[in-house]
Amino acid sequence: MMYDAIVVGGRCAGASTALLLARQGHRVLLVDRSSFPSDVISTHFLWPHGMSYLNRWGLLEQVTDVTPTYTTIDIVNDGITLSGSVPPELLREYFRDLHGDDSGVVGSYASVRRRVLDQILVEAAAKAGAEVRTGFTVRELITEDGRVVGVRGRAADGRTYEERARVVIGADGRNSFVARALDLPKFDERPRCTFAYWSYWSGFEPGRGQIHRRGRLGGAVVPTNFGQNMVLAWGPSEWSREFRADVPGNYQRALDFISPELGEAVRGGTREERIYGTLDQSGFLRPLHGPGWVLVGDAQTAKDQCTAIGITHAFRDAELVSAALHGWLAGETALDEAMAAYEGRRRSQNAAAYHDYVCTLAEMRPYRHDELQLFVALRGNQEETDRFIATHGDVAPVSEFFQASNLFLLNDAAKESSADYAVFDDFAATSRMYQQNPFA
Amino acid sequence: MPHQGADTVTTTELHQRDDGELIEEILRAARSGDVEAMARTAAEVSEMTRNWAGHIPWDDLADLDPSGADGELARVVADLTEMWEPAHLRNPVDPDEEYALDKNAYDFYRPAGRDLLARTEDFYGWVEARRRTETWQYSRVLEAAPDSVAQITNDLGKRTRGINFNSQDYLSFNTHPAIREAAARAMRDYGPHSAGSPMVLGNTRISDELEVALGELTGLEHVTLFPTGWAAGFGAIVGLVRQSDHVVIDRLAHSCLQQGARAATRNVVRYEHLNVEAVRQHLADIRSHDSRNGILVVTDGLFSVDADWPDLVTLQRVCREHDATLLVDVAHDLGSMGPGGTGVLGMQDLLGQVDIAMGAFSKTFCSNGGFVASNSPALKQYIKMFGGSHFFSNALSPVQTAVVREAARIIRSPEGDELRARLFTAIHALRDELTGRGLTCMGEPSPIVPLLIGNEKLARTANRLLFDRGVLAFMVEFPVTPTGSSRFRLQVQAGHRPEEAREAARIIEGAIADSRAYLSSAFGSAPR
Numbered sequence A: 001m002m003y004d005a006i007v008v009g010g011r012c013a014g015a016s017t018a019l020l021l022a023r024q025g026h027r028v029l030l031v032d033r034s035s036f037p038s039d040v041i042s043t044h045f046l047w048p049h050g051m052s053y054l055n056r057w058g059l060l061e062q063v064t065d066v067t068p069t070y071t072t073i074d075i076v077n078d079g080i081t082l083s084g085s086v087p088p089e090l091l092r093e094y095f096r097d098l099h100g101d102d103s104g105v106v107g108s109y110a111s112v113r114r115r116v117l118d119q120i121l122v123e124a125a126a127k128a129g130a131e132v133r134t135g136f137t138v139r140e141l142i143t144e145d146g147r148v149v150g151v152r153g154r155a156a157d158g159r160t161y162e163e164r165a166r167v168v169i170g171a172d173g174r175n176s177f178v179a180r181a182l183d184l185p186k187f188d189e190r191p192r193c194t195f196a197y198w199s200y201w202s203g204f205e206p207g208r209g210q211i212h213r214r215g216r217l218g219g220a221v222v223p224t225n226f227g228q229n230m231v232l233a234w235g236p237s238e239w240s241r242e243f244r245a246d247v248p249g250n251y252q253r254a255l256d257f258i259s260p261e262l263g264e265a266v267r268g269g270t271r272e273e274r275i276y277g278t279l280d281q282s283g284f285l286r287p288l289h290g291p292g293w294v295l296v297g298d299a300q301t302a303k304d305q306c307t308a309i310g311i312t313h314a315f316r317d318a319e320l321v322s323a324a325l326h327g328w329l330a331g332e333t334a335l336d337e338a339m340a341a342y343e344g345r346r347r348s349q350n351a352a353a354y355h356d357y358v359c360t361l362a363e364m365r366p367y368r369h370d371e372l373q374l375f376v377a378l379r380g381n382q383e384e385t386d387r388f389i390a391t392h393g394d395v396a397p398v399s400e401f402f403q404a405s406n407l408f409l410l411n412d413a414a415k416e417s418s419a420d421y422a423v424f425d426d427f428a429a430t431s432r433m434y435q436q437n438p439f440a
Numbered sequence B: 001m002p003h004q005g006a007d008t009v010t011t012t013e014l015h016q017r018d019d020g021e022l023i024e025e026i027l028r029a030a031r032s033g034d035v036e037a038m039a040r041t042a043a044e045v046s047e048m049t050r051n052w053a054g055h056i057p058w059d060d061l062a063d064l065d066p067s068g069a070d071g072e073l074a075r076v077v078a079d080l081t082e083m084w085e086p087a088h089l090r091n092p093v094d095p096d097e098e099y100a101l102d103k104n105a106y107d108f109y110r111p112a113g114r115d116l117l118a119r120t121e122d123f124y125g126w127v128e129a130r131r132r133t134e135t136w137q138y139s140r141v142l143e144a145a146p147d148s149v150a151q152i153t154n155d156l157g158k159r160t161r162g163i164n165f166n167s168q169d170y171l172s173f174n175t176h177p178a179i180r181e182a183a184a185r186a187m188r189d190y191g192p193h194s195a196g197s198p199m200v201l202g203n204t205r206i207s208d209e210l211e212v213a214l215g216e217l218t219g220l221e222h223v224t225l226f227p228t229g230w231a232a233g234f235g236a237i238v239g240l241v242r243q244s245d246h247v248v249i250d251r252l253a254h255s256c257l258q259q260g261a262r263a264a265t266r267n268v269v270r271y272e273h274l275n276v277e278a279v280r281q282h283l284a285d286i287r288s289h290d291s292r293n294g295i296l297v298v299t300d301g302l303f304s305v306d307a308d309w310p311d312l313v314t315l316q317r318v319c320r321e322h323d324a325t326l327l328v329d330v331a332h333d334l335g336s337m338g339p340g341g342t343g344v345l346g347m348q349d350l351l352g353q354v355d356i357a358m359g360a361f362s363k364t365f366c367s368n369g370g371f372v373a374s375n376s377p378a379l380k381q382y383i384k385m386f387g388g389s390h391f392f393s394n395a396l397s398p399v400q401t402a403v404v405r406e407a408a409r410i411i412r413s414p415e416g417d418e419l420r421a422r423l424f425t426a427i428h429a430l431r432d433e434l435t436g437r438g439l440t441c442m443g444e445p446s447p448i449v450p451l452l453i454g455n456e457k458l459a460r461t462a463n464r465l466l467f468d469r470g471v472l473a474f475m476v477e478f479p480v481t482p483t484g485s486s487r488f489r490l491q492v493q494a495g496h497r498p499e500e501a502r503e504a505a506r507i508i509e510g511a512i513a514d515s516r517a518y519l520s521s522a523f524g525s526a527p528r
């Protein structure tokens, strides 16, 4: 049997792509090595545009039925707190620019355990008519005349199957098998990234999501499913070896340093699972498409977790690629044209600027005097704080916030002064202290 | 209490070792070829990591050939090591180049410390890194007159000669005999110095003639001269606007206007580039709570790094509807385009009809200097008194004034039409060749041809290559453009031959392609 599309990888990128293509009436096979429900590495925060995608696809309620949601977030940098929400108007603009319609926008965020989220997505894909095979590992791409025409893989029953399709979609994550099989190069590599360690805690109520930065370390706490909180600490990968020497001790030490209140909460709380960690997060791009194949999600662009955006980006890719492929499968556009449209969006100036923003942030250099002054200047200026948060989460273009005339005006309009913040007392000494590896 | 999920996770995993420790143990076992131990330890690795790292055969490690003969064991070891070793150890980079390419000037705008001298060092360190890596595009010097070809030295003392899109002399007046003759005559008659503020005794009769000529060119009869275009923009705004007034300004308007606005009032609204509808909304908004104070709406005519212009007819009408005043900066378009050199105002049939125009002589009129023009003699006297950069700054020199007057004469003569026709032939040749090679020229055909690059690293690297390959072009990045939208600004001259323009386009394309390869970058420059 010939499918229109085979999707390799069945999580945020893959299940969503399969779902959207199947809903448009295409014959889709979705395969994944894993079985569901199951987890995958992620601290699973969803920004409002991520939630909006779920809403656009009619899946948001299933998620929010079992997951706490919020509309305000705290971003605390060296003790300077910015609280705000992503403005609905900017969200609508985002969807209009990228997808041509702004339906279904919601302003909330949530942290959804992947065993919950991915299961909902896979079930929805199956319900939409995609054929779903879990426990199916793709081990070979079938090519004819230099064109990918299908996959060969081992199913849960241990037997090998061969399936063919008009296009194979690689949604198989950062370590993509499809990319390896095609021997694809990596572009725009940014090796400096963070190490991240997290676990699940009960026994305290943070109220809403908080993201902290102090010196070269970061931390976050977000309420998630099962009455638990995801608590994360991260730092520059240069320090990872020393951190690893005592994971539980250094995890606590990092949280105490980043936010004494958070450290205290965790000390008094109950850890419900082991501590998870990774530093496999360097940034890169891969070629997006070629004869018979196209990549989505982490398979096409991987980057550090520090802005918690990978899932939302995977959803974005799913909408972009399914719209492009639908045009081709329905005979309305040529494949080249469809792929060029996808590529135009995914490799645009705005995308480059945000990729750079994340990768630079992931180097975890201490915030500069300038940057901290900007955070002080933003306090009390809710509209611009919200716009900054929207920029940080890739709703609004980096270029619109980080524009000279805007930054100068923000400085001029400042309501607070740096006098109120300890970090400015002896900035040079503090900066030197921040460069010391606290885990050494 | 937040909502509960249907099934609560078990806590049996609580005391298991973390994945890093387990992977280290697997790697240790691999070194002694103990595939059984590898498989045993792998069974403890979390579900999360197994699902994440689908390229590791977690369930099949026991089947690996312990002798390593088929290379499989080595591949697994390499893949696991890659996951668990900091990636930067594998890809060492030149720290200077990393620093030079990663930062941008805004990172240094608010340095720390109370010692104003010492705290400039940090920025200087970055400048030095940019210089060492030959990615500092600023402060190049000319070795001879900047013709369509120029010989220059960069600030490391390195020389080059190239097709010159780096100078602003749109009608090639710098080498024009009549212009040079006018300069010589003024030099003879008045000497090199104006010796005073225009409010005292700095002006000559030539200044008066120049004011008349500019009045005729813009249709706005009351003209005031300024020592630079920057001073004209800044002076016009601070001369007119007071603390409780408002400025509504295009986000991308020139720095002299932005800084003037900030110096004049805290009530500054930046509107989306060219969006007249946004202006209307801002004006209605301001007028809904402030009917007493003034509003100055500020825009460029031809925008200097975007090569586009607003619908001034509607903008002026919207201003009048809200009792706001319009100021248009025609620095780049006056003289170089439009019927008879009347610029964007002439192209929109607005001669004599905008509230205030200001301009700079430095792009087309072959000299330093600027002006402010309107239909009001009162406004003129007011700006002379209160726009500090007129009263409290030495007047244009007699040579400069004479050059600009002669330039204004040629601009309005049939020769001006001829020069503009040649200029636009070169502009079209350049834009067509660049576009034909798949590059993106922003804006409309005009003496400014912005070639979009986007990413700063790519632009800085391409800039370094271009210098050595014989094309002189100014790379603009933050703070001139917003972050992530850097570009080359190519400024065309009437003296450019179309073949020169095409040759330059070919070289530019090559430099960009090579820079992309050098950086191994896959980003394009489509805006969204």
Ligand SMILES: Cc1cc2nc3c(=O)[nH]c(=O)nc-3n(C[C@H](O)[C@H](O)[C@H](O)COP(=O)(O)OP(=O)(O)OC[C@H]3O[C@@H](n4cnc5c(N)ncnc54)[C@H](O)[C@@H]3O)c2cc1C
Binding pocket: A008, A009, A010, A011, A012, A013, A014, A031, A032, A033, A034, A040, A041, A042, A043, A044, A045, A046, A136, A137, A138, A139, A171, A172, A173, A174, A176, A177, A178, A196, A278, A280, A281, A296, A297, A298, A299, A304, A305, A308, A309, A310, A311, A312, A313, A314, B051, B052, B054, B055
């Ligand atoms: C520490 C950390 C924290 C993060 N936190 C956040 C966050 O808070 N918010 C956020 O939005 N993003 C976060 N991310 C990023 C996010 O997890 C990823 O961007 C997201 O998982 C990408 O989804 P995907 O569908 O592309 O790939 P994946 O989720 O990796 O799914 C790939 C799937 O492909 C399957 N597969 C692989 N190979 C094969 C094969 N050969 N055959 C069949 N199937 C195969 C795998 O089994 C897997 O199920 C984080 C990442 C890290 C590392």
Ligand SMILES: Cc1ncc(COP(=O)(O)O)c(C=O)c1O
Binding pocket: B228, B229, B230, B231, B233, B254, B256, B300, B304, B329, B331, B332, B359, B360, B361, B362, B368, B369, B370
């Ligand atoms: C739009 C605009 N206005 C004003 C100026 C300032 O002119 P000048 O360089 O003559 O001071 C410039 C040039 O930099 C400009 O581009």
